Amino acid sequence: MILPPGRPSGRSGVWIRGDRRLRRRAAALGSVAALGLLAACGAKPSGQKGGANAAVTVGYVVVQPTRIPMTNELSGRVGAYQSSDVRPQVSGLIEKRLFVEGSRVTRGQPLYEIDPSLYRAAVNQAQANVQSAQANLAAAQALADRYRPLAAIEAVSQQDYANAAAAAGQAKAAVAQTQAALDTARINLKFTTVPAPISGQIGRSLYTVGALVTTSQANPLATIQQLDPMFVDLQQSSGELLALRRSLASGGLSPGSAAVRLTLEDGSAYDQVGTVEFSEAVVDPSTGTVTLRARIANPRGVLLPGMFVRASFVQSVDAAAFLVPQPAVSRDPKGQATVYLVGPGDKAVQRTVTASRTQGAFWVVTQGLGPGDKVITQGLANVLPNKPLRPVPASAPERIQPPSGHGHGAPGKGPAAGGG
Known part of the structure; x- marks a missing residue:
C-alpha cells in the first residue's frame, strides 16, 4: 500500500494531508449526486400537462331572462x-258604568250614565217657556185679526193694526226660539247616557262611578278600537x-x-x-x-x-332579469358584482353586472348579462381572465375513473370530464 506524502498523525498512521484531500473529493461527489437527484425529482414526463396555460375544468349554467317579481x-x-275616544258631551257626575272593561261593544250601546237631574229640570223649564210663548202668540194673533177689518173701515188707525200685526209676528218667533231651547235641553238630557261611537273592543275605563266629568276635559272616558x-x-x-x-x-x-x-x-x-x-x-x-x-x-x-x-x-x-346562482357572483375591491363567463375559444371572461338583491339561492342580475351567456358556477378558484377552460354543464353527471394500476376497479361517479 502506497501512502500519499505527508506526516503521520500519531499512532493511527493516517496521513493528515492525504486525509484532507479525500474529504474534499467525497464532498464534491456528494454535491453532484444531490443535484442529479433534485433534477430527477423536478422533471415531468413528456406527456404530462401543466403550467399557467393548462385548461381548467369548470361548470357553467346558461342563463335566460325571466319574469322576476x-x-x-x-x-x-x-x-x-278605527279608533274612537269616548268623551262626555255634558258635565256631571258619573252614576253608572254599563260595560265590562276589555269587552266588545257595538255602536250606540250605552256605556256611562251621568246624573240627569239638572238636564231633566232644564227640559221642564224649556217646555214651560214654549207653552208661555204659545199663549202670547195666541193673544197677539187674535188682536191682529181683530184689527184687520177695523182698519179696513178706518175704525182704528192703520198704525194700531201695524203694531198688532208686528206683535203677533214677534210672538210667533218667540215660540220658535223656546222650541229650539226645548230641543237643546232634550238633547243634553239624552247625552247624560254616553253611547259607544263605533263598534269594537273597549279598553279600560279612565273614570270611575262618582267622578266629575266635563265637556272640556283632556282625557277620554275610554277608548274603543x-x-x-x-x-x-x-x-x-x-x-x-x-x-x-x-x-x-x-x-x-x-x-x-x-x-x-x-x-x-x-x-x-x-x-x-x-x-x-x-x-x-x-x-x-x-x-x-x-x-x-x-x-x-x-x-x-x-x-x-x-x-x-x-x-x-x-x-x-x-x-328581463336573470337568476344567477349565488356562488357565481363575487365582489371586486370597489364592491361591484362580477361573474366569469365562458367566452369565445373557451376562455374565461370577467363581466361586471348589477346584482342588488337575492331571491332564494340566486342573485337577481338586472344588467350586464345577455340571453344564452354561460356563467361559470363551479371551479372558480383557479379561473383568471383569458385563462383556457374546459367547460362542462354544471348539471352534467360525474364519473369516477378507476385508479391507475387497478384495472378491475368498479366505475362510479366522478367529474364529467374524466376527473379533469
Whole structure:
C-alpha cells in the first residue's frame, strides 16, 4: 500500500494531508449526486400537462331572462282600523258604568250614565217657556185679526193694526226660539247616557262611578278600537319610490300585485294576506320616507295596535332579469358584482353586472348579462381572465375513473370530464 506524502498523525498512521484531500473529493461527489437527484425529482414526463396555460375544468349554467317579481321588505307598525275616544258631551257626575272593561261593544250601546237631574229640570223649564210663548202668540194673533177689518173701515188707525200685526209676528218667533231651547235641553238630557261611537273592543275605563266629568276635559272616558281588519303603516325610502316610478314609466318594470305578507316580531309568518291600500303623497322630512298603508284581516286578534312587523310585497315585476346562482357572483375591491363567463375559444371572461338583491339561492342580475351567456358556477378558484377552460354543464353527471394500476376497479361517479 502506497501512502500519499505527508506526516503521520500519531499512532493511527493516517496521513493528515492525504486525509484532507479525500474529504474534499467525497464532498464534491456528494454535491453532484444531490443535484442529479433534485433534477430527477423536478422533471415531468413528456406527456404530462401543466403550467399557467393548462385548461381548467369548470361548470357553467346558461342563463335566460325571466319574469322576476321584485319583492320589497319594509318595516311597519300595526294600527287599528278605527279608533274612537269616548268623551262626555255634558258635565256631571258619573252614576253608572254599563260595560265590562276589555269587552266588545257595538255602536250606540250605552256605556256611562251621568246624573240627569239638572238636564231633566232644564227640559221642564224649556217646555214651560214654549207653552208661555204659545199663549202670547195666541193673544197677539187674535188682536191682529181683530184689527184687520177695523182698519179696513178706518175704525182704528192703520198704525194700531201695524203694531198688532208686528206683535203677533214677534210672538210667533218667540215660540220658535223656546222650541229650539226645548230641543237643546232634550238633547243634553239624552247625552247624560254616553253611547259607544263605533263598534269594537273597549279598553279600560279612565273614570270611575262618582267622578266629575266635563265637556272640556283632556282625557277620554275610554277608548274603543276596531281590530278586524287592521292597518299596517309601512315606511319606504323616497329614493326607492322615485326609482320605482321612473322604471314603471320607462317600461322597464311592470306593476306588481298588491298582496302583502307579514312577518311577526317573533319571526313567524302571519297566515293572512293583506293588500296595499295607498301611499301618501308627502315625504316625512325627518326620515325621508313615504308611508304606505296596507289592510289585512285579523280574525283571531293576533295583531295588536302598535305591534312591529315586517311586510313583504311585490311592488313590480322585471321581465328581463336573470337568476344567477349565488356562488357565481363575487365582489371586486370597489364592491361591484362580477361573474366569469365562458367566452369565445373557451376562455374565461370577467363581466361586471348589477346584482342588488337575492331571491332564494340566486342573485337577481338586472344588467350586464345577455340571453344564452354561460356563467361559470363551479371551479372558480383557479379561473383568471383569458385563462383556457374546459367547460362542462354544471348539471352534467360525474364519473369516477378507476385508479391507475387497478384495472378491475368498479366505475362510479366522478367529474364529467374524466376527473379533469
